[in-house]
Amino acid sequence: MERKSPLFSIFIHACALLLAVVILAPLVWLFVMSISPAADLTAKPLSWWPQTVDFSRYAVLLSSVENSAGAAFVASLINSIVVAGVATLAALALAIPAAWAVSRTPSVGWSLYMVIATYMLPPVALAVPLYFGLSHLGLLNNVFGLALVYLTILAPFTTWLMKSGFDSIPREIEAAAMIDGAGLFATWRIITLPLAAPVMATSALFAFLLAWDEFFYALLFTSDLRAKTLTVAIADLAGGRVSDYGLIATAGVLAALPPVVIGLVMQRALISGLTSGGVKG
Amino acid sequence: MSGTSMTTRAWLLMLPLLAVMIAVIGWPLIDTIHLSFTDAKLVGTAGNFVGIDNYVKTITGSNFQRTLVTTAKFAIISVFAEMVLGVLAALLLNQEFRGRTMLRGLMILPWALPTVVNATLWRLIYNPEYGALNAALTQIGLLDAYRSWLGEPGTALASLIIADCWKNFPLVALIALAALQAVPRDIQAASLVDGAGPFARFRFVTLPYLAGPLMVALVLRTIEAFKVFDIIWVMTRGGPANSTRTLSILVYQEAFSFQRAGSGASLALIVTLLVAVLAAAYAALVRKTAGSNT
Amino acid sequence: MLKSKRNALLGATLVGAFFATNAYAETTLNALFMAQAAYSEADVRAMTDAFTKANPDVKVNLEFVPYEGLHDKTVLAQGSGGGYDVVLFDVIWPAEYASNKVLVDVSSRITEDMKKGVLPGAWTTVQYDGASYGMPWILDTKYLFYNKEILEKAGIKTPPKTWDELTEQAKAIKDKGLLATPIAWSWSQAEAAICDYTTLVSAYGGDFLKDGKPDFQTGGGLDALKYMVSSYTSGISNPNSKEFLEEDVRKVFENGEAAFALNWTYMYNLANAGKDSKVAGKVGVVPAPGVAGKSEVSAVNGSMGLGITAVSKHPDEAWSYITFMTSQAVQNQYAKLSLPIWASSYEDPAVTAGQEELIGAAKLGLAAMYPRPTTPKYQELSVALQQAIQESLLGQSSPEDALKAAAENSGL
Structure with a gap:
């Protein structure tokens, strides 16, 4: 060389x-x-x-005039942010205790592998019962219903990433805090979570991007601007009567902007996250 | 703290995650299994028990066999191409040249682009009358006349695969690059001194470091490719003449367009089983390569 | 967990109720429309604005999906407690929607004035088994559009009266080097292809079903597909037609790249007067041609209606919205992209002004409208036929074999 x-x-x-x-x-x-x-x-x-x-198409799509095509697009943009945001926060809330448990007590680890194995399931295998279930709970066409479903896509990933983060924090530091009389949650708050903050941020970014990208469940479980997400809105634009290809492209640019900006700015964190699973796993 | 109480606490901490997973994935899965033995409709009737009728009809049906072949073609070709292109790009990015950092940064872009946006973008590029691909190819003289990329069975699947590869090979490249950077410099130098040629060096020095991470990428990408729905839904909806209809599209059609929830469920479970078998085979392979490395 | 969820839901409902009562007692309707052909999205929004101005206590949320998503969305939304109140439905779905109880029977709401005023052909759009499941809203069929300038250059005096004449004229245009592929169709693997096929089936006097069994694989049904295949393979039809939907056909036609095109009513004014059209002022329209000895003209019933879903909690408000949208005044005002369902509108100069040619074609075409089969299993039949059409066009299978296979796969 x-x-x-x-x-x-x-x-x-x-x-x-x-x-x-x-x-x-x-x-x-x-x-x-x-x-x-x-x-x-x-x-x-x-x-x-x-x-x-x-640049007029950007103004058209981001217009807030009530009952306009722009308002519908903005509504789907907001839905996407809410669904991805809620699902990400919930996924972290589930992932932190579970990841810590597996990291410190490897004997329960097999259950995490089971959870991760659900990734193999094609969404079509769950869609019909989920559809009936959400319908029963009144959560169809509802951002929280969709977020609940997304949670099960995000949580296995975030747990796995968080676990590898916790693995690199020496137990001795935690043990020291506990000897000083701090309880489990206090120890997390003071010691573990601050140390795991970078991994947490990476996990959150990943989770958000995954949720932002999802299409299939959103297509089935949402129907109008109360819950329809951006991916479905774009598919509708692309498949319907939009004679102006530029407008479709504009919607694409706007939908791509958040993840692309996140990707560029947080590159290092994302790549380390992408590879840590692979290299260590 | 004693071992048992540690374990108890661990289970308690796992509980919220497990509860959600069981409620939102475990239970629906069991329900899908139940549905698959009935003739339930999506709207209206709850359905009667019909035994393994759905499975028999599905497996023997020409639709399923044809769709399985299409799906396998899509998965194998696109994943293979992504692996090869990814490793090549990683080897390139591991060289020193001006603008290397910037190029590495660009690699994240296709990966970050939402799948639906990617599909929409390529659909516009492939447009038979006004698409950029036709325009570019005719303007540089590679093509005499505009042609229909997504409308011919011969090119539709290939066009989809290219669109899918473009989005996913950079991910493979980034994973492979990280692994390459873990190859110790002194081993490379030593192999140079030994007079190993570039291919021998790749095969015996670099590849062992790549194998593990690439295996994981391969498993993930294959599973994804087998489940593919979004890109096909947006670009061709399975056409022309169903030549790009994959298993997920077929399940959607059966369960939601035709509202036959029962036979849709049986089809979905067959797909699940196929993916599981694939994943298990890979897992065995991963264990083997991991074993041979250490 | 369930309990806390229920509590949270209860809380949310209470908060919602609080805000609702504090604003003003209003009803919100959710309506599903399509973003394709007929009235434009802007038109539908404008009509709806007029309705909410007249009924300030009703708010209408509009949802637009591509035609391809309309059926699935309607069916899927049934499961959500607060789904759509008003849905647009195609003439082919009342059978399925009625048997699965997706739409409510509104026969008793239809007044004598409506019954008398609306064209009889329009009523068939919303009826199944003697009951009405909504109001017809879009009265539509496919017409043959032609580019007057190109025909003139080719020395063609009158547009084709039969499908064979269409072939001859297209050949003449091709041979003169005016256009390489003069005819544009919407033959994508979608319902659009079935509409073109049905038009030809009606021309050749074919039948889709006989006694509930497929009958398209012989006679007129087979002739229709053979015509499509020969038009495609002889090079007079745009080969990209096999991935075109209606909007692609319009774009090609508006760009001056098609001499003939089969499309819905809406294309007339967009192509003939639209600002993006390069063929403005040169657009001619006639009913789709016939077949010598079998038919004078041909037409597919591509009409659509508005109905109230079975899950709507506000059927009365929904019905008043539907009656407004389908009223003669509204339909006359927006008659540029979709022609009214009301018989007397066709004599109203305000409607006919500037589109006399279209009205003339409509009088013949609408009277000849041929239905696609009425069966609860329409979706499967349609998907099977789409595959047959595409396989034949692509030469993967002969029209005979393809239609035979479609008959077997149709689920009938």
């Missing part, structure tokens, strides 16, 4: 350029579509850059 010929260096740079183009081109095109006039997008030959830049 130390002896690099100029040819090899050129080859590496060419490959890197190619990779960058492959990654960026579709994303840039999504953005360009969102700011191109409708006529440009159906022109032949296709114009790759708009004559006049048009």
Whole structure:
């Protein structure tokens, strides 16, 4: 690796350029579509850059005028935030005690593996009874009902990540606190959780992104702007009568913005989370 | 604290998680098993016990067999391509060149893009009349005339696979890259001194470090690919002529569009069983590779 | 856990009730519409605004889904206690909705004036087994649209009267090099393909069912599919038709890339007067052609109605919303994208002004509307037929074999 010929260096740079183009081109095109006039997008030959830049679609989708297409989009945006937020918080609340228990008492670990194994279940295998169950509880088309279902997708992941976080905190520190008379919850509050804060943040981000991405359950269990999430709203836009491809692209940009920003800013934490499961597991 | 009370406390701490999982996954699963032996409809009738009728009809039906093949094709090709592209990208990103940090940062973008947005984006790109792919290929002369990518059985599945790969290979690349960086520098240097060629070095020095993490990525991606629903729903809904209809789409159709909850349930359980067998086979493989490493 | 959930729910309900009573006693209706063809989303929102202005104590939440999601959404929402109150339904669903008790029977609510004023063809949209499950709202069929400029350039004086003439004229346009693929259809694996197929079945005098059993695999049903296949393989139809829905057809037609297109009423004014249309002022419309010796014109019944769901807690308010949306005044005001269900509207200059051609075609087309089969298992039949159509177009199977397989898979 130390002896690099100029040819090899050129080859590496060419490959890197190619990779960058492959990654960026579709994303840039999504953005360009969102700011191109409708006529440009159906022109032949296709114009790759708009004559006049048009941001009006963002205003259309983010409008708050009552009973408008924008209001419906904003409602689904808010639903997505609420569902993902509630499910994430609840998942952490379940994951912290469970992860700590497995980390400190490995003999109960098998139950966590059972929980993680549920990841194999295709959502279609649970959808019908869940549909009846939510219906029975009056939780269909309800953000909390959807969050409850998402909780079961997020909790196994967050528990697993939290467990690997707790594993790296020496028991001795906790033991010292307990000898000083602190109870279990006090020990967590003072010692364990502050030390596990980075893992907790990573888990929360993951959970949020997972919930933000979910489509199948949202498609089945929500029906209107009281609970419909962004992914369903976008699928509706893409499948229905939106003659302007730019508007679909704009909705896509807006839906992608939160996870993409999180991804860019929190890169390091996310990658460590992605790999810690893999490398250690 | 004594061992037993530690264990009791551990179980108490596990309880909330287990309770939720049992209520929202365990119970519905049992109910699905029950449903699968009935002719229940989604709306209206509760259904009568029909024994294994649903299973027999499902397994012998041409729809199921064809859909299983489609699903397997989608899963195998897309996961294989993601693995290869991911490892190649990771090897590249492990080299030193200007802009490396930035390129690494970009890799997270496709992964962060919501699946539905990804599907919508590619559907626009593949549009037969106004899509960017047709425009780009004709403008650089690779294509004489615009063509229908998602409308031909020959290209529809491949087009879906490309869209799926684009979103998922960066994840594999990031996992592989992290593993590569764990390969100690001195071992690499030693193998260089020994005169090992680049392929031998990859095979005997690098690959052992990659195997474990890649195996996990492989398992996760295969399970995901077998369950695939979102991207197909948005891009083709199973068309043309059902050539991209996967198992999850078929279950949806059976249980929700045709409202045959009973036979939909039996189909869903068969899918579950297939995924479980796959996962078990992989788990055995993971254990074997992990064993051979240490 | 259940108990605490119930308490939390109770709490939420109480809080909700508190705010509700403090604002003003209003009823909220949830209505499901489609975002495809016929009235635009903006039109539906404007009509609804007019209704809520006239009825300030009623609030209407509107939900728009693609046509492909309309059926599943309606059925799935049945399970949620507070689902939709008003749903849009297609002419093919009353049988299923009635047998599964999705919609309520509103026969007793329909007045004598309504019965007399609304076109008889429109009523068939909402009826099953002698009962009415809503009010017709969209009276629609597929017409043959043509680009006057292209036909003129090709030296074609009159638009086709028969499907064979359509083929000849399209060939002429292709041979003159005016367009490579002059005809656009919506043959995507979706209900849209069935609508095009049904139009042809009606032209060829075919039957979908006979005594409840499939009968499309021979006679007119087979001729119709053979026509589609030959139009596709001979290169006069846009090959991308096999992944087009109605909106794609409209886009291609508006871009001047189709000489002929089969589409619903709504395309007329959008293509002929829309600001994004490149063919404005050049759009001609005639009823879909017939077959010599069998039919003069052909048409599919693509009408839709508004109904009240069985789970609605406000059926009275829902009905007043439906009567408003289907009233002659409202329908006349928004007659540009969907023609009224009321007979006398077709003589009203306010409705006919600027779209005399469309009205002329509608008089013939609406009278010839041919129904898709009425069966509770329509969804399965439709999915089986969609597959048959696509397999035949793609050459994976002959029309005979494909339709035979569809008949076996139709569940009938």
